[in-house]
Amino acid sequence: MKKIIISLLVLLLAAAGSPAEAASPKDQATWLWNPWMIVNDEAGTLSFLESKQVNKVYVQIDRDVPMKVYRSFIEKAAAKGMSVYALDGAPDWVAPKGYTNQNQLVNWLSRFQSGSKAAQKFSGIHLDVEPYLYSGWTTNRAATVKSYQALLTRAKTSAASLNLPLEADMPFWFDEIPFKNTYGKGLLSEWVIANTASVTIMAYRDQASLINEFVKNEITAAEKYGKSIVVGVETGQTAEGDAISFYEEGEVAMLNELAAVKAYYEYSPAFNGTAVHHVGSWMTLQP
Numbered sequence: 001m002k003k004i005i006i007s008l009l010v011l012l013l014a015a016a017g018s019p020a021e022a023a024s025p026k027d028q029a030t031w032l033w034n035p036w037m038i039v040n041d042e043a044g045t046l047s048f049l050e051s052k053q054v055n056k057v058y059v060q061i062d063r064d065v066p067m068k069v070y071r072s073f074i075e076k077a078a079a080k081g082m083s084v085y086a087l088d089g090a091p092d093w094v095a096p097k098g099y100t101n102q103n104q105l106v107n108w109l110s111r112f113q114s115g116s117k118a119a120q121k122f123s124g125i126h127l128d129v130e131p132y133l134y135s136g137w138t139t140n141r142a143a144t145v146k147s148y149q150a151l152l153t154r155a156k157t158s159a160a161s162l163n164l165p166l167e168a169d170m171p172f173w174f175d176e177i178p179f180k181n182t183y184g185k186g187l188l189s190e191w192v193i194a195n196t197a198s199v200t201i202m203a204y205r206d207q208a209s210l211i212n213e214f215v216k217n218e219i220t221a222a223e224k225y226g227k228s229i230v231v232g233v234e235t236g237q238t239a240e241g242d243a244i245s246f247y248e249e250g251e252v253a254m255l256n257e258l259a260a261v262k263a264y265y266e267y268s269p270a271f272n273g274t275a276v277h278h279v280g281s282w283m284t285l286q287p
Contacts, residue, residue, distance in 0.1 A: 026262075027230050027273030029056040029200065031087065031128075034280060035065045038073045046073070048283060050080050052276075058087040058126040058200075061105060067112055071120035083123040085167065091133035094147040102151060106158040113162055124197070125159050127152070128169040142181065149183045152195055165197035169232070172203045172214040175221075190221040198227060200275050204234040204244050206253070208260035215265075222270035231261055231274050236281035250286040 030049070032038075037045050038059075049057060057077060059070070074084045088105045092098050105125075113121050129151065131137055136144040152168065159166035174189035183191065193199050201218055203211045215231055222229045233254060234245040246254035258274045265271035276282050 025055060026271070027056045027275065028052070028054050029058065029230055029232075029273065029275035030054050030282065031275070031278035032057055032059045033087075033278050035060050035062050035070070037279070039065060039069050042069075042073055042076070045279070046076055046080060048279070049077070049082060052282070055081055056083050056085065056273075056275075057279075058085045058128075058275075061086050061088045061108065063104070063108055067115065070112065070122075071116055074122065075117075075119045078119055085124040085126040086122045087126045087128060089127040089129040089169075091130050093129050093151055094131045094134050094136065094144055096147075098147070099151065099154065102154060102158075106162075109162060109164075113164075122164065124165040124167060125155065125162075126167045126169070126200075127155060130169070130171075132171070141177075142179070145177065145179050145188060146181045146183065149179070149181070149191065149195075152192065153183075156195055167198045167200065168192060168196050169200050169202055170218075172201050172218070175217040189218055190224075193218060193221045193227050193229075194225045196227070198230060198272065200230040200232045202232050202234075202277070204232070204277075206233075206243055206246050206249055206257065208257040208264065210243070211257070211261050212264045219265060219268050219270050223268060227270065228272035229270050230272050231258075231265075232277055233258065233274070234277050235285045236277070246285065247281070251282075252287060254285070
């Protein structure tokens with residue numbers, strides 16, 4: 001009995017002394033819409049991203065940019081703790097023949113991934129389509145919504161074939177868009193969340209209280225489906241009003257409001273960080 005007690009004590013002490021498993025860091029993401037920045041100044045771009053503690057970059061795919069440029073950037077970004085996602089999409093992707101653009105992206109990514117070393121590969125696909133900017137959203141919303149759902153369904157299959165997670169950008173107001181078609185019935189926001197690995201909400205407001213309110217339904221839906229939500233904010237100049245972007249308030253104000261958002265949703269398993277739109281305007285944002 002004495003030996004058993006001693007053995008148990010040893011095991012308990014060993015368990016107490018072992019380090020706890022570190023929690024996965026939340027995303028600090030950004031959009032890099034101009035990949036020519038890494039053609040012209042890869043080191044400077046990486047230095048900026050590192051200085052902002054970015055750990056995830058959505059990089060626009062421009063087929064005129066040589067693959068070796070993307071490979072170099074991904075490898076160097078990975079060495080600094082950043083994952084890089086292939087970013088693409090446009091409103092006309094939901095047009096009748098818009099799938100050809102999607103096919104071109106998938107074909108390019110297939111060639112890229114197969115010809116790259118492990119450290120040079122994209123970590124995922126990030127789509128920014130914004131179907132509400134396509135003319136059909138006004139003339140025939142139901143058909144445009146269905147086309148958008150078809151696009152994401154194809155993208156999900158393509159991403160799986162490349163063994164990559166699929167993410168998408170989504171406005172906070174998709175929870176006000178109902179649908180009823182061959183994809184089922186419900187709210188568009190919940191459908192998008194259910195059919196992607198992660199969604200970045202374009203919660204473009206400059207106050208944490210508004211941002212928290214705007215994303216609460218999406219957070220709830222993501223909790224339901226075991227998915228993740230990243231909350232995005234704007235830094236560019238806009239004519240839509242002073243409350244949209246942090247362009248007027250500056251970076252310190254933005255970081256304070258983002259900290260408040262993080263604190264508010266800290267205990268939600270669905271909340272997975274924040275994103276700043278975008279590298280170009282962030283670089284020129286006032287302190």
